[in-house]
Amino acid sequence: MSSKSNKQRTLCKHSSRVSSLEVFSRQGLIYANLRRSVMALRHFLFIITLLLCLSQFMVEASSWWSLAMNPIQIPEAYIIGAQPLCSQLGGLSQGQKKLCQLYQDHMQYIGEGAKMGIKECQYQFRHRRWNCSTVDNTSVFGRVMQIGSRETAFMYSISAAGVVNAVSRACREGELSTCGCSRTARPKDLPRDWLWGGCGDNLEYGYRFAKEFVDAREREKIFQKGSYESARTAMNLHNNEAGRRTVSELADSSCKCHGVSGSCSLKTCWLQLVDFRKVGDALKEKYDSAAAMKLNTKGKLVQVNNRFNPPTTFDLVYVDQSPDYCVRNESTGSLGTQGRLCNKTSEGMDGCELMCCGRGYDQYKAQVVERCHCKFHWCCYVKCKRCTKIVDQFVCK
Amino acid sequence: MAGAIIENMSTKKLVIVGVILLIFQVLSFLVGGLIAPSPTTAIPYTATKCVDIRKYHQKWLMPGGRNPCEKIQDFKEATERHIEANDIVFAVHIPKPDLEMSSWFQFMLFVLQFEIVFKLANQIDEAGVVTIDASLAYRDDIVSEWTPMAHSKEQRKLNCVFPANKTKKNEGLPYDCDLLPFMEVGTVAHKYYLVNIRLPVNERKKINIGIGEIKDIGLVSIHQNGGFTKVWFAMKTFLTPSILIIMIWYWRRITLMTRPPVLLEKVIFALGLSMTFINIPVEWFSIGFNWTWMLLFGDIRQGIFYSMLLSFWIIFCGEHLMDQTERNKFSVYWKQVGPIVFGSFCLFIFDMCERGVQLTNPFYSIWASDVGTELAMAFIIVAGICACLYFLFLCFMVFQVFRNISGKKSSLPAMSKARRLHYEGLIFRFKFLMLVTLACAALTVIFFIISQVSEGHWHWGGHTVQVNSAFFTGIYGMWNLYVFAIMFLYAPSHKRYGDEQSNDLLHREDIQLTTTITHVDGPTEIYRMSGKEAQE
Numbered sequence: 001m002s003s004k005s006n007k008q009r010t011l012c013k014h015s016s017r018v019s020s021l022e023v024f025s026r027q028g029l030i031y032a033n034l035r036r037s038v039m040a041l042r043h044f045l046f047i048i049t050l051l052l053c054l055s056q057f058m059v060e061a062s063s064w065w066s067l068a069m070n071p072i073q074i075p076e077a078y079i080i081g082a083q084p085l086c087s088q089l090g091g092l093s094q095g096q097k098k099l100c101q102l103y104q105d106h107m108q109y110i111g112e113g114a115k116m117g118i119k120e121c122q123y124q125f126r127h128r129r130w131n132c133s134t135v136d137n138t139s140v141f142g143r144v145m146q147i148g149s150r151e152t153a154f155m156y157s158i159s160a161a162g163v164v165n166a167v168s169r170a171c172r173e174g175e176l177s178t179c180g181c182s183r184t185a186r187p188k189d190l191p192r193d194w195l196w197g198g199c200g201d202n203l204e205y206g207y208r209f210a211k212e213f214v215d216a217r218e219r220e221k222i223f224q225k226g227s228y229e230s231a232r233t234a235m236n237l238h239n240n241e242a243g244r245r246t247v248s249e250l251a252d253s254s255c256k257c258h259g260v261s262g263s264c265s266l267k268t269c270w271l272q273l274v275d276f277r278k279v280g281d282a283l284k285e286k287y288d289s290a291a292a293m294k295l296n297t298k299g300k301l302v303q304v305n306n307r308f309n310p311p312t313t314f315d316l317v318y319v320d321q322s323p324d325y326c327v328r329n330e331s332t333g334s335l336g337t338q339g340r341l342c343n344k345t346s347e348g349m350d351g352c353e354l355m356c357c358g359r360g361y362d363q364y365k366a367q368v369v370e371r372c373h374c375k376f377h378w379c380c381y382v383k384c385k386r387c388t389k390i391v392d393q394f395v396c397k
Numbered sequence: 398m399a400g401a402i403i404e405n406m407s408t409k410k411l412v413i414v415g416v417i418l419l420i421f422q423v424l425s426f427l428v429g430g431l432i433a434p435s436p437t438t439a440i441p442y443t444a445t446k447c448v449d450i451r452k453y454h455q456k457w458l459m460p461g462g463r464n465p466c467e468k469i470q471d472f473k474e475a476t477e478r479h480i481e482a483n484d485i486v487f488a489v490h491i492p493k494p495d496l497e498m499s500s501w502f503q504f505m506l507f508v509l510q511f512e513i514v515f516k517l518a519n520q521i522d523e524a525g526v527v528t529i530d531a532s533l534a535y536r537d538d539i540v541s542e543w544t545p546m547a548h549s550k551e552q553r554k555l556n557c558v559f560p561a562n563k564t565k566k567n568e569g570l571p572y573d574c575d576l577l578p579f580m581e582v583g584t585v586a587h588k589y590y591l592v593n594i595r596l597p598v599n600e601r602k603k604i605n606i607g608i609g610e611i612k613d614i615g616l617v618s619i620h621q622n623g624g625f626t627k628v629w630f631a632m633k634t635f636l637t638p639s640i641l642i643i644m645i646w647y648w649r650r651i652t653l654m655t656r657p658p659v660l661l662e663k664v665i666f667a668l669g670l671s672m673t674f675i676n677i678p679v680e681w682f683s684i685g686f687n688w689t690w691m692l693l694f695g696d697i698r699q700g701i702f703y704s705m706l707l708s709f710w711i712i713f714c715g716e717h718l719m720d721q722t723e724r725n726k727f728s729v730y731w732k733q734v735g736p737i738v739f740g741s742f743c744l745f746i747f748d749m750c751e752r753g754v755q756l757t758n759p760f761y762s763i764w765a766s767d768v769g770t771e772l773a774m775a776f777i778i779v780a781g782i783c784a785c786l787y788f789l790f791l792c793f794m795v796f797q798v799f800r801n802i803s804g805k806k807s808s809l810p811a812m813s814k815a816r817r818l819h820y821e822g823l824i825f826r827f828k829f830l831m832l833v834t835l836a837c838a839a840l841t842v843i844f845f846i847i848s849q850v851s852e853g854h855w856h857w858g859g860h861t862v863q864v865n866s867a868f869f870t871g872i873y874g875m876w877n878l879y880v881f882a883i884m885f886l887y888a889p890s891h892k893r894y895g896d897e898q899s900n901d902l903l904h905r906e907d908i909q910l911t912t913t914i915t916h917v918d919g920p921t922e923i924y925r926m927s928g929k930e931a932q933e
Contacts, residue, residue, distance in 0.1 A: 166608045172441055174493040194496050196624035197434025203442075254576060256508050256619060257441070261748045261777075267849065267865075268619045270439035276569050329767050376519035377598045378611045380475040 064217070065159060066091035068114035090138055095216035104208070105177055110213060112161055117162030120280035121155055124287075127350030129325035129337050129357070143333025148232050148319035154287040156236050157243030157316055160214045161279050163248040168273055170207030178206050198223040203251055203271050207244055214240050225299035231319050234301045235293065238317050245314050246282050250274040283308040283316070290316040292330065326357035340396045354397035366394045403829060403886040409788065414885070418878050425632070425874025430867030433628040437621050444487035444594065444614040446472070448480055457534055457543040458593055461490045472612070482605070487614045497588040500684050501623035504692055507592070509579040510615035513608070515559050521572065522607030525555040530595040531760050533580065535587035541590055541879045549760040553577045554767075555608060576617075578599045578762040581755050583621065583692040584683055592616065614718040625866055626680075629773045632870055633678040636877050640676055644669040647884045654889055660725045661716045664709050665883055671705040672880040674698055697745070704741040706876075707787060708734050710834065714794040717827040719801045719820065733790045740783030747776035798827060826887070837879050844868045 067089065086092065086100035089107065100107055118140075121132040130151050135142035135283040145152050171179035180199035193199070218237050223230040251271045259265030291311040301317065303310055311317050323329065328336035340350035342361060352361045368391050371384035403411070445460030448467045458466040466488060469475050475485065491505075492498055498505075509529075513521060529551045534543035556575035561567040580592075594614065598605045648666060651658045658666075673699045683691050711733040715724055724730075747763075750773070754761045763769040805820050812820070848868040 111653065114416065173443060174495075180493075194492075195499055195501060197622050198438030199493075243914075254510075254617075256576060256617070258506055258619065260699050261744050262751065265845070266436065268437040268439045270617060271443055272441070277570060374518045376516075376610065377482045377597060378605060378608050379472045379485060380480055381482060381598075382476065 005249045050153070063091050063140055063145070063177055064093075064096055064110070064214070065114045065118065066138050067111035067117050069094075069113075069137040069140060091140075093217035093220060095158050095220045096213060099213050099216060103176075103178060105175065106167060106170075106213075109166040109175070112170075113163035113166035113210075114159050116160070116166060116276055117155070117159035120162070120276055121158050123277075124280050124284045125151075125160075127343075127348065127355075129349070129355060130322075130334070131340070133335060133348065135333070141333070142335075143331070144323070145333075147323055147332060148235050149322040150287055150290045150316070151322060153235065153239045153316040154283060155287070155317045156239040157246070157283050158280065160210055160240040160243035161247045162243075162276070162285065163210040163214055164203075164206045164244050165273055165276055165279065166206075167209050168202045168247075171202040171205050176205075185324065201271060203248060203273065207248055211241075214244075219335075226295055226297075228319075230299065231293075231295045231301060235317055235319050237311075238301070238311075242286065242314055242316055243283060246286075247279055250278055250282060256304065286314065286316045290318050293317045295319075314368055337396050342394050342396055344392070344394050352394050352396070359395050359397045361394045364395065365390055366393045400890040401826060401887045402890045404825055405890040406886075414882075418882055422871070422875055422878055425878075426867050427873035428628060428632065428863045428874075429870030430864070432624075433717075433863060433866040433870065434622045434624040435863050436625045436865050436869055437619055438659070439617050439619045440492065442491070442493075442616045442618065443491045444489050444592075444616055446470075446475075446485045448475075449484045449486050457591055458486045458488045459591060460490050461494060462490065464610060472610075482596065482598045485595070487592075487596075489592040489594075489616050491590040491592065491618055498585050498590065498620075499588075499623055500585050501626045502585040502620040503626055503680070503683065504581070504583050505585055505590075505618055505620045506581040507579040508617040508619070509553070509577040510613060510617065511555060511557075511574050512613040513555075513557060513574060514568075514610050514612050515561075515563065515570050516568055516571060516610050517565055518796070520563070521555060521557050521609040525557065525608050527555055527596065527608050528551050528552050528604050529579075529760075532593050533582075533759065534591045534593075535589060536591075537588045539589070546590075547580075547759050549758050551760045551762075551765060553762075555764050557609070571612070578764060579616065580759045581692075581752070582759050582876075583689040583752070583756070584687055586687040594805045610881065614764055626871075628866070628870065630680060632873065633676050633680070637673065637676040637678060637873070640669060640673050640877060640881060643881055643884050644673060645733060647888045650888045659716075660727060661712060661887075662889070664712045665887055668705050668709045668880055669884050671702045672877060675702045676877070689756050693748065693756070695747050696752065697806065700741050700745060700748075702876075706735050707737045710791060711737075711787075711794065712825075713830060714791065714798055717823055718794070719805060719823060730879070733787065733794070736783040736786040736790070740780040740787070743776045743780040743783070747773055747780075750776075768789055769847070792844055795831070802827070829886075833879065833882070837875055840875060841872050844872060897906050 070090075075383060085104060085107070086097050089100065092100055118132065118134065125132045130144070132141075132151075132155070134140050139145075141155065167176070167179075169174050180202060215237060218240075220232045221229070221233070223233060251273050253269045253271050255267050255269040257264035257267050259267070291308065293301045293311075294304050296302045301319075323332035323334050325334050326337055328334060328338065337355055337357060338359075340355055342355040343350045344361075346353050347353070349355065367388055369386055369388050371382070372387040374382050374384040376382055445466070446469050447460065448469060449456070449458060449469060458720070460466065460468070469478075469480070469485075481816070511527070530549075531551060532548040533546045535546050536543050553609050555577075557572040559567075559570070559572050560569055569679075596608075596611070600606060617718040644666065647669065651662055651666070680691060682688060708730075712727075712730055715730060715733075716726075727734075750769075751761075751763045754763075763773045802824050805824070809817055809820060845868065848865050851864050
């Protein structure tokens with residue numbers, strides 16, 4: 001089966017080079033294309049293969065990350081009939097669709113987790129050439145994510161981390177029917193569980209569910225040993241796990257002593273999720289020290305450079321070099337840095353020299369309105385004056 | 398105290414008794430480790446931000462259920478809608494939806510955690526004190542009205558540190574804030590509870606000014622697990638009669654003697670009494686009755702037992718000093734027992750200030766105010782000093798006993814048989830108790846450390862071992878067995894020993910237990926005798 005798909009893929013690559021760009025990723029166009037070409041019987045076979053190719057391309061390009069882009073609303077009607085919501089949501093793989101049908105109430109939080117991951121990614125990479133900007137609502141990041149680069153590794157891990165975080169949080173808030181004690185599936189066991197020994201750990205639930213859901217799309221496809229796709233699958237699985245583990249690892253336990261006279265003879269501890277910024281910071285560090293991997297003869301991922309310590313489950317791994325993010329490139333999906341703001345005085349990545357890749361920059365004067373001399377309450381009350389100032393802004397050519 | 402059972406018992410029987418006790422000991426660990434769940438559960442809640450639109454300021458606001466309040470997701474929304482801080486109520490429903498509380502949970506305590514984000518222009522003051530207007534209500538079914546339970550205005554000191562640099566770049570990062578004690582309820586008699594928290598702002602009086610930008614309020618509720626309560630009650634119900642029976646048996650033995658009981662015998666009996674006092678499962682009543690003072694009562698019972706145990710050790714050492722001074726009076730030991738009494742009294746006062754006041758105001762905490770903290774610290778430090786003093790005395794006494802033992806050992810062969818046996822008995826009794834006590838204390842300390850260090854449960858194959866529960870049931874069982882063993886082994890023996898008229902050969906193993914008293918020998922006589930001989 002895998003050899004067949006391989007053949008298809010080679011055909012695909014060939015044909016897409018010839019004529020696929022005009023029907024790039026609009027499904028409507030594909031159908032139009034189809035209607036136009038039924039007349040020509042000779043072209044029929046070619047169209048079929050093209051269609052197959054494109055549909056496969058679509059599956060690969062679209063991702064569950066798209067849940068972050070489209071707000072998920074669960075109208076009352078959908079709760080009864082499980083089908084519509086999950087088939088409406090784009091970007092889910094077969095396994096993920098099944099999970100969606102089983103755990104409909106989770107989808108909103110998966111979307112939230114993906115959004116959290118993307119937002120954090122954009123924060124962490126705000127000063128870099130690739131700034132994690134989203135391209136569209138289906139593939140989310142465009143073709144950049146098809147390259148097994150460091151950036152892809154980071155994105156996979158941070159989005160998996162986001163899901164763990166969001167699902168655990170929702171679990172704690174009592175929003176999920178299958179989480180902890182509130183098992184709607186087993187109402188008889190419910191009071192006993194709760195009365196006997198309390199409820200399970202939220203974080204553990206979040207971790208398990210995220211593993212199930214995020215890894216589903218990697219696990220359902222089986223590629224030939226040693227193929228590029230199998231390397232990518234291994235890489236994605238590793239990075240997903242790294243993201244999830246980072247959330248669990250960073251969660252710190254708080255304790256309260258409440259024995260006789262407040263002594264510590266009786267101590268109760270509970271796990272607390274850490275602020276997601278800290279997860280982002282930790283994963284960014286892992287991004288900087290990510291390990292380059294390659295497939296060995298046995299079809300396993302091994303480190304390119306043997307001198308370094310092998311990556312642990314907390315480390316990120318990548319298989320491809322990052323593409324050039326300086327210039328716009330349709331085939332890699334790079335957006336280029338043209339039009340990006342840069343810092344004239346900085347010598348880091350956000351400095352104009354590096355950011356604009358030596359192309360130079362334009363200077364503008366911009367008026368910025370700021371709030372100043374404010375008086376605050378702990379919430380909702382701010383009394384400020386408005387101050388305006390003029391700042392220089394530099395934009396890459 | 399002459400001729401205790403332990404001296405006259407054959408080694409074989411002693412081993413049998415030891416093995417039986419050991420089996421019970423292991424059993425008590427296993428009961429906690431395998432059957433019981435962890436002793437307590439912590440449930441984190443995030444308070445729902447409700448808007449008090451009607452400005453009643455009395456109405457109970459619910460986060461969910463049939464009649465939910467008007468919620469806001471975050472305070473940005475509130476700012477846009479011009480909702481003031483005084484109109485915001487943090488509401489927490491306990492427990493989570495679809496669950497209910499039970500009186501098996503014994504107690505509830507709550508910890509407050511503020512989530513405050515850093516804003517350069519709106520930072521937390523150096524001494525950020527937050528004033529909390531808290532109220533608690535209950536109900537027993539989901540349709541009836543909430544019944545108010547407590548209401549109070551409390552102040553808590555925010556102890557927050559910002560982990561990063563206080564720069565514009567780090568705006569929006571959260572502070573690391575200490576957990577604040579919020580509330581403690583000594584009984585869980587109702588099914589549903591509702592906590593409403595307000596943080597009123599008064600600019601003129603500087604109330605709730607300079608507490609930063611609050612993002613969320615977290616509440617953690619801690620309660621005992623129902624399963625643990627059941628196992629614990631079962632254990633107490635089983636242990637009470639066992640200690641009671643051995644106590645009655647012990648006292649009967651003493652009264653059957655012709656001499657009046659000596660001090661050590663009385664102290665052992667008192668130890669048994671205090672153990673029974675702790676054992677009596679009055680907690681069963683907490684299932685049916687709404688007794689809030691149960692926590693305090695439990696503390697007092699524990700305190701009495703511990704001070705009794707400590708006094709017992711001192712008196713036991715003193716009675717085995719073998720330095721020819723007549724003690725046998727409680728007043729002789731005032732110097733050593735004094736610190737125990739004073740220390741426990743200090744802890745009692747402290748506990749009354751904390752848990753005693755909580756009977757009327759569950760939101761009260763002695764640690765909340767500066768004066769209270771100093772007072773509490775003073776009590777604890779004094780109690781600590783007393784404990785140190787006590788242990789110095791105890792160590793000194795043990796040292797003295799050992800010095801006397803080594804002195805006596807050299808002169809043992811030269812003594813008359815009665816005296817030799819008397820001293821040998823004393824030495825054996827002392828060493829035995831010393832060994833057992835040390836073993837028990839060491840086990841307690843080791844298990845305490847393990848339960849503090851470990852995560853609370855271990856996985857062995859498919860089984861989960863609850864270390865904390867095993868610690869509680871095991872240690873509790875251990876001290877019960879300790880008291881049991883002491884009462885059994887140190888009860889006066891009926892067997893005669895070392896009568897000067899009797900045969901030289903002592904076939905300890907062959908002598909049968911008889912119900913009649915054959916040996917009527919008070920320690921006073923021995924003391925007199927030995928004193929006389931020493932003078933000679």
